Amino acid sequence: MSATVRVIPCLDVANGRVVKGVNFVGLRDAGDPVEAAARYDAEGADELVFLDITASHEDRAILLDILAETATHCFMPLTVGGGVRTHADVQALLRAGADKVSVNSAAVARPELVGELARTFGEQCITVAIDAKQVSPGRWEIFTHGGRRATGIDAVAFARRMADLGAGEILLTSMDRDGTRSGYDLPLLKAVSAAVPVPVVASGGVGGLDDLVAGVTQGGASAVLAASLFHFGEASIADAKHALMQAGVPVRPPEADMVRA
Amino acid sequence: MSVALIDYGAGNLRSAAKALEAAGAANVRVTADPAEVRAATRIVLPGVGAFGACAAALRAIPGMEEALEETVRGKGRPFLGICVGMQLMASEGHEFGVHKGLGWIPGIVRRMEPKGPDGEPLKVPQIGWNEVVPSPAGVLVEPGYAYFVHSYALEAANDVDVAGTASYGAEITAAVQRDSMLGVQFHPEKSQSYGLALLGRWLKWRP
DSSP states (O other), X not given: XXXXXXXXXXXXXXXXXXXXXXXXXXXXXXXXXXXXXHHHHHHTOXXXXXXXXXXXXXXXXXXXXXXXXXXXXOOSOEEEXXXXXXXXXXXXXXXXXXXXXXXXXXXXXXXXXXXXXXXXXXXXXEXXXXXEEEEETTEEEEEETTTTEEEEEEHHHHHHHHHXXXXXXXXXXXXXXXXXXXXXXXXXXXXXXXXOSSOEEEESOOOSHHHHHHHHHTTOOSEEEESHHHHTTSSOHHHHHHHHHHTTOOOXXXXXXXXXX | OOXXXXXXXXSOHHHHHHHHHHTTOSOEEEEOOHHHHHHOSEEEEOOOSOHHHHHHHHHTSXXXXXXXXXXXXXXXXXXXXXXXXXXXXXXXXESSXXXXXXXXXXXXXXXXXXXXXXXXXXXXXEEEEEEEEEOTTOSSOOSEEEEEEESEEEEESOGGGEEEEEEESEEEEEEEEETTEEEESSOGGGSHHHHHHHHHHHHHOOO
16 A cells, blocks of 8 residues: 545635535535534544635634634634745644644745745645646646636746745646546646655546546646635545545545435 | 653644544543643654754753653553654654654654555555555554655564555555554554544553
């Protein structure tokens, strides 16, 4: 056995609510992130990602509460991102129960920040989130501000630089694919996975279980992230793992930790 | 029973404390006070970050290393080291220079350079769930999947100290055990029911 590929549901949080909500049977409140996290924990998700999509000052306090409440009940890896800019931001998130913190725009604005954070908190807890868009065949650029602002920075070269500076992981989102349900941008994923020595988490565009499989077998991802696929009950964590297992991808078997909710 | 969870600025203390409580610990004290360590019936040393920085932070607390020596090695109180807390049990760590560990488990902590079946380098850090295989010496370690996040691994000098292994390119040390001490490279506080069960066994352990 070797390390297994992680299946990661992503919860986008704004004003203390899961954006778009989640559609699980049995949740009292489909928009409550703590309840959603508990459900994924019971289903045997390998990790949870919370993204604070507004990242306003008021929201940060709410997010810390959500995180602390989740970490009290869910004994699983938690990654949190959105608006992380300073050592104090990272420290507050780690104290509240995050295991990894994801840095996005601030790493683009000042790449050295990633090295500084890695030296203070350890490489293993600094994930760099990269939002990339294709600009020509075989070339992708970093976009910030939710994909609205071009930077002219080559995504593959940037990923490599982030790993050199001390990022322990890259969370790679295709802005072209995000929300389209047409599958991960596999050439982008493959280019970045091959360029960096650290794990790459595939994100953006999952429409079905085959997309998760392709992210690993064709894209070379170490982990597969999805939101709507899981939130709306189209597929369970166990479905995702069975699909990966059938394709010969090593996963933690869903039975290994499934607790009946 | 009281469990001292050592706060030296290098660990996810909240998660570890909550997981110990969920596993049945009645009285978990997060502490940087050597006197509380001496008074505790069980001791947990967490750890996240670089070996040298963690070792320095632990030694920066006056009397802490002596309190650990006295209670764990001297009195044989049950001890659990988690992740870098486990690595600190080794003789030395080679991460950003050579740093002395507690020296309880002869061995060296070195950077992993794992290779896949075709000789291609595997991703470092290892981040994810890996299967733990208990060794004959491991009375507390059960087979199952645990959550690992690490770039360095403990190479124990004596096989008898290894309580469990995992495979990441090569065989790596997942757990060490000697006398009243258990150390785990993975994060039981983040390993869902597998981790809570391990913490539960450790809390009942009478070495």
